[in-house]
Amino acid sequence: MTQDDGGDRSDGVGDLIGAYPPSSSERVFSGHIWDVVRETFDFPNNDEPLTRDFIDHPGAVSMVVLDDDMRVLLLRQYRHPVGMRLWEIPAGLLDVEGEPPVDAAARELAEEADLVAETWHVLTDIFNSPGSSTEAQRVFLARGLSAVPEHERHQRTGEEADLETAWVPLDDAVAAVLGGRIHNPSAAVGILAAHAAAASGFSTLRDANVAWDEHPRLRP
Structure with missing residues (x-):
């Protein structure tokens, strides 16, 4: 296994890229959007190889959309697997071959919210459920809004x-996350990240086109 420390981090904190090569890999289920893969691999200090089933996911993008009054756009959508209508931020799959993540985010913003954003930055990158899925998600900050x-x-x-829409003051959205009233992971992470980044006027955020090597399908 090779490892990549992800660059210089003065605080010493950072996830490592480095996969154990599988000795076998098979697609055990093919679905409408994603598939299930079974892989077997050798792991240190284990006498027997390990076998894991996981969802092979194309990845996704989402965005915290902020207006000039520091209100965040929330969309409430029905999610059948959990049987709930969840407040979320605009999001979508990386399902167009070769489309840059920020372009996918702009497309989803137009499709879901009828909005165009002039200014884009990366808020954070996450894995939604790394124990069971390859889904990587890039969460953007979108500002400078106009209507499609x-x-x-x-x-x-x-x-x-x-879809139901609401413009919620960022502080109120943070309170909803911490109060257990917003459950969507990208919304929760994105709202908290935007609130933290606002303290520096968003000056510490990464460029919208920064490399995303952690995404399993975008690694060099």
Whole structure:
């Protein structure tokens, strides 16, 4: 296994890239959006190889959308696996081959919220459930908003046709996360990250096109 420390980190904190090569890999389920893969690999200090099943996911992007009054855009959408209508931030799959993540985020913002953002930064990168899925998600901050012209707006279908929208003061959104009233992981992480970044006027955030080597499908 090779490891990459992800660059210079003065605080010494950083996840390491480095996979144990599988001795076998098979697709045990093919779904409409993602598949399930079974891999066997050797792991140090284990007499027997380990076998793990996991979701092979294309990855996703999401964005905290802030207006000039420091209000965050929230969308409430029905999520059938958990049987709830969740307050979320705009998000979508990286399902267009070769599309840069920030372009995917801009596309999703237009499709889900009828908005265009002039200013983009990376808030944070996360794995939603690294013990069971390859899903990597990049959370952006989107500002400098304008409306998509009505004749160019996307026709939403399925659960997205029933979206509810709300503009919530960022401080109130933070309180909702800490109070256990917002459960979507990208929304919770993104809202808290935006609140923390606001303390420095967002000056510490990364460029929207910074490399994303941690994404399993984007590694060099």
